[in-house]
Amino acid sequence: MTQDLPHDLPARLCDAVDAAFDRQIAFLSELTSHPSTRGHEQSAQNFMAAELETRGYEIDRWQIDLAEIRHLPGFSPVLAPYEDAVNVVGRHRARTQKGRSLILNGHIDVVPAGPLDMWDSPPFAPEVRDGWLYGRGGGDMKAGLSSNLFALDALTSLGLAPAADVFFQSVVEEECTGNGALACLARGYTADAALIPEPFSEHLVTAQLGVIWFQVHLKGLPTHVAYAGSGANAIEAAFPLIHALHEMEHRWNAAENRPDDFAHMDHALNLNIGKIEGGDWTSSVPAWSVFDVRMAIFPGQSIEAAKAEIEQVILDAARENAFLRNSLPEIVYHGFHAEGYALSQDSSAKAASAISALDQAHLSATGETLDRAAITATTDARFFGLYADTPALVYGPHAEAIHGFNERVDLESLRRVTKATALFIADWCGVETI
Amino acid sequence: MTQDLPHDLPARLCDAVDAAFDRQIAFLSELTSHPSTRGHEQSAQNFMAAELETRGYEIDRWQIDLAEIRHLPGFSPVLAPYEDAVNVVGRHRARTQKGRSLILNGHIDVVPAGPLDMWDSPPFAPEVRDGWLYGRGGGDMKAGLSSNLFALDALTSLGLAPAADVFFQSVVEEECTGNGALACLARGYTADAALIPEPFSEHLVTAQLGVIWFQVHLKGLPTHVAYAGSGANAIEAAFPLIHALHEMEHRWNAAENRPDDFAHMDHALNLNIGKIEGGDWTSSVPAWSVFDVRMAIFPGQSIEAAKAEIEQVILDAARENAFLRNSLPEIVYHGFHAEGYALSQDSSAKAASAISALDQAHLSATGETLDRAAITATTDARFFGLYADTPALVYGPHAEAIHGFNERVDLESLRRVTKATALFIADWCGVETI
Numbered sequence: 094m095t096q097d098l099p100h101d102l103p104a105r106l107c108d109a110v111d112a113a114f115d116r117q118i119a120f121l122s123e124l125t126s127h128p129s130t131r132g133h134e135q136s137a138q139n140f141m142a143a144e145l146e147t148r149g150y151e152i153d154r155w156q157i158d159l160a161e162i163r164h165l166p167g168f169s170p171v172l173a174p175y176e177d178a179v180n181v182v183g184r185h186r187a188r189t190q191k192g193r194s195l196i197l198n199g200h201i202d203v204v205p206a207g208p209l210d211m212w213d214s215p216p217f218a219p220e221v222r223d224g225w226l227y228g229r230g231g232g233d234m235k236a237g238l239s240s241n242l243f244a245l246d247a248l249t250s251l252g253l254a255p256a257a258d259v260f261f262q263s264v265v266e267e268e269c270t271g272n273g274a275l276a277c278l279a280r281g282y283t284a285d286a287a288l289i290p291e292p293f294s295e296h297l298v299t300a301q302l303g304v305i306w307f308q309v310h311l312k313g314l315p316t317h318v319a320y321a322g323s324g325a326n327a328i329e330a331a332f333p334l335i336h337a338l339h340e341m342e343h344r345w346n347a348a349e350n351r352p353d354d355f356a357h358m359d360h361a362l363n364l365n366i367g368k369i370e371g372g373d374w375t376s377s378v379p380a381w382s383v384f385d386v387r388m389a390i391f392p393g394q395s396i397e398a399a400k401a402e403i404e405q406v407i408l409d410a411a412r413e414n415a416f417l418r419n420s421l422p423e424i425v426y427h428g429f430h431a432e433g434y435a436l437s438q439d440s441s442a443k444a445a446s447a448i449s450a451l452d453q454a455h456l457s458a459t460g461e462t463l464d465r466a467a468i469t470a471t472t473d474a475r476f477f478g479l480y481a482d483t484p485a486l487v488y489g490p491h492a493e494a495i496h497g498f499n500e501r502v503d504l505e506s507l508r509r510v511t512k513a514t515a516l517f518i519a520d521w522c523g524v525e526t527i
Numbered sequence: 528m529t530q531d532l533p534h535d536l537p538a539r540l541c542d543a544v545d546a547a548f549d550r551q552i553a554f555l556s557e558l559t560s561h562p563s564t565r566g567h568e569q570s571a572q573n574f575m576a577a578e579l580e581t582r583g584y585e586i587d588r589w590q591i592d593l594a595e596i597r598h599l600p601g602f603s604p605v606l607a608p609y610e611d612a613v614n615v616v617g618r619h620r621a622r623t624q625k626g627r628s629l630i631l632n633g634h635i636d637v638v639p640a641g642p643l644d645m646w647d648s649p650p651f652a653p654e655v656r657d658g659w660l661y662g663r664g665g666g667d668m669k670a671g672l673s674s675n676l677f678a679l680d681a682l683t684s685l686g687l688a689p690a691a692d693v694f695f696q697s698v699v700e701e702e703c704t705g706n707g708a709l710a711c712l713a714r715g716y717t718a719d720a721a722l723i724p725e726p727f728s729e730h731l732v733t734a735q736l737g738v739i740w741f742q743v744h745l746k747g748l749p750t751h752v753a754y755a756g757s758g759a760n761a762i763e764a765a766f767p768l769i770h771a772l773h774e775m776e777h778r779w780n781a782a783e784n785r786p787d788d789f790a791h792m793d794h795a796l797n798l799n800i801g802k803i804e805g806g807d808w809t810s811s812v813p814a815w816s817v818f819d820v821r822m823a824i825f826p827g828q829s830i831e832a833a834k835a836e837i838e839q840v841i842l843d844a845a846r847e848n849a850f851l852r853n854s855l856p857e858i859v860y861h862g863f864h865a866e867g868y869a870l871s872q873d874s875s876a877k878a879a880s881a882i883s884a885l886d887q888a889h890l891s892a893t894g895e896t897l898d899r900a901a902i903t904a905t906t907d908a909r910f911f912g913l914y915a916d917t918p919a920l921v922y923g924p925h926a927e928a929i930h931g932f933n934e935r936v937d938l939e940s941l942r943r944v945t946k947a948t949a950l951f952i953a954d955w956c957g958v959e960t961i
Binding site: 204205206207208211268269304306312314326328329332335365366367368369370371372373374375376377378379380381382384385386387427428429496497498 | 638639640641642645702703738740746748760762763766769799800801802803804805806807808809810811812813814815816818819820821861862863930931932
């Protein structure tokens with residue numbers, strides 16, 4: 094601890110979280126009702142900015158400018174326009190500056206809902222049932238934005254504020270590039286630690302994978318299907334390429350390639366064919382197809398080397414195909430160029446003390462020791478850890494079916510995380526009276 | 528011949544076609560510039576109706592009413608609305624009624640152009656180069672609409688008209704259902720023969736295949752790709768189904784299944800995966816996919832039996848898949864329920880005399896004997912032949928890359944077909960002075 098906190102502060106903070114928890118659920122419901130998929134984050138960001146402003150935080154709100162970030166390490170290419178890519182940061186400036194500064198980070202963007210008929214209740218009309226809040230983004234990760242905000246509220250309700258600067262970040266683009274978090278870095282936001290309440294079941298994330306996104310574009314000679322023998326089917330031409338990519342996926346997962354954090358996982362690196370589109374007319378041999386791929390890499394694995402191998406695998410498979418040989422696929426990078434990141438490899442004193450503080454806060458709030466986990470996804474933690482020398486603690490509530498139907502977050506878990514977050518803030522930053 | 532025609536009439540008709548051929552090319556260019564894909568046929572039909580009206584034909588123009596055709600044999604199911612499905616018929620009523628009546632049929636709808644960058648010149652900005660007219664629909668089959676119209680014009684230019692009723696039909700929906708031609712039948716249009724100048728290289732079509740369209744809808748449990756092992760990929764789940772359908776395709780093509788007209792073709796029946804779509808997000812395991820299939824059947828093969836086998840093949844393949852077994856594919860029929868048709872099997876005197884008249888007209892116009900061919904596509908001929916006891920002669924110009932890029936029609940071939948059509952009309956219908 095940075096200072097001697099009143100011995101009853103943890104209990105009072107927990108009580109304060111309990112007292113406001115109905116309001117927190119109402120906040121989370123309203124936030125989840127904003128359908129903040131890529132390019133449509135504005136209304137959710139308006140709501141976040143208003144909530145922060147009401148509480149007295151200084152608001153910094155800006156549109157991401159590619160010119161300011163595209164040269165930076167960690168940048169991911171984008172195909173879509175950035176007119177609607179707006180970050181919001183709420184700043185708390187401590188009066189006393191006694192403690193250690195903190196970034197509370199969360200992303201506002203959510204992935205698409207998919208076919209609505211597969212949801213039991215509409216994805217953007219959140220509902221609370223049996224202790225769960227259902228809705229797209231409720232878990233990933235608007236619950237985390239709520240725990241960051243209501244943890245601060247708990248201090249406020251006791252007449253306290255963090256005794257160091259706190260930057261509350263609500264960022265876009267976590268689900269496709271991470272350029273929202275990168276833009277926060279480029280804008281000068283740094284701190285002694287970062288907390289990101291992604292929904293990994295109250296575990297402290299020790300390591301995360303890197304992710305590469307790419308599209309494979311195939312074009313061919315279409316014709317009337319009556320002469321199908323003379324035309325090449327650009328949809329079916331994709332199948333052997335996908336098969337070859339899965340073979341690569343299996344090679345990369347081989348035991349000898351796994352770093353320690355993932356040594357126990359047979360298949361940490363998943364290759365996903367996430368989208369496909371091709372052809373225009375049932376009775377025309379399709380002239381084109383495009384499929385989207387997400388492939389994971391281990392921490393320490395080079396993005397450039399991974400890309401080179403991906404390209405080689407696709408082109409080698411294409412050259413074995415009479416049609417594709419004469420019309421080689423085009424590979425387009427349309428998102429994540431994300432390196433892996435392992436907090437477990439951060440041997441700094443700052444990291445050790447941040448982890449220790451979170452251990453203590455979790456124990457104190459929940460009565461349980463804080464478990465560790467390596468995750469098979471990426472988060473914005475990499476920007477803090479890899480490019481800003483800032484230990485990034487990924488620690489959030491339990492959620493299910495993130496990216497799926499009937500996504501839901503466990504509200505009791507959210508309550509525990511909110512309490513632990515409040516205790517962590519008080520410990521890490523110290524407190525001062527308002 | 529129905530009457531003694533002046534011995535120099537064939538030569539004068541051919542001269543008349545030559546004299547008007549530049550205007551015919553201009554007409555074809557303008558008609559091809561109308562992008563009359565499904566649902567967008569109106570401007571092309573306006574143009575056709577105006578051209579027919581200028582020439583003095585009575586115009587019948589109506590929107591297809593599903594209620595009037597859905598109970599009829601040959602009807603194909605449709606998913607899209609029919610607000611814009613408008614047929615145009617221009618009627619010539621003979622004064623003398625000495626000859627045999629005739630339907631001159633052509634379809635105004637064209638298939639989509641596909642990616643524009645694969646065209647050497649824009650698909651709906653037709654160009655004449657080296658004796659070819661390039662453009663989507665120029666061959667399939669606006670050239671045929673032009674030969675029907677300018678063959679009649681040739682008679683007019685000599686002060687003559689057909690001595691029997693002629694119904695000039697410009698129909699929609701040939702490329703997906705045939706419901707445009709069916710609607711003409713339902714409206715009462717019948718005649719002693721029909722001529723359909725589809726672009727089959729100046730061959731008389733002796734037999735055509737049937738076609739069935741269907742969509743296969745797959746749905747599954749999506750999830751974050753980090754947990755890909757627990758979710759089922761609805762895109763990749765399609766691949767074994769497609770494989771099973773191709774096995775069925777090969778079985779159906781076996782030598783013992785082929786009728787005489789197709790006995791010499793190893794692979795007349797083509798199965799085409801014409802479209803695919805699936806997934807919403809690169810990093811979400813896709814929850815759904817849909818692929819569109821066109822499958823051909825032989826004349827005499829039952830549509831209902833073919834559908835039953837298709838469904839069985841898909842469901843059997845799905846049951847072998849752990850994921851699909853619990854979420855069986857849905858099969859949707861979204862177009863063609865087209866039976867095969869063989870003019871070669873029409874033993875009527877009417878058919879024999881229509882074929883003989885076309886043989887003679889082609890020989891007289893081109894100096895060549897009329898070749899026969901069985902085709903691996905369908906045409907609207909089936910409605911006349913199967914459901915109206917009317918021999919349907921499919922005979923049109925040479926075109927290339929129909930349904931492909933840089934579709935083009937051979938203008939000298941079009942000139943020959945226009946001449947042969949004029950001679951056929953004069954012979955079949957007889958002539959009367961205007």
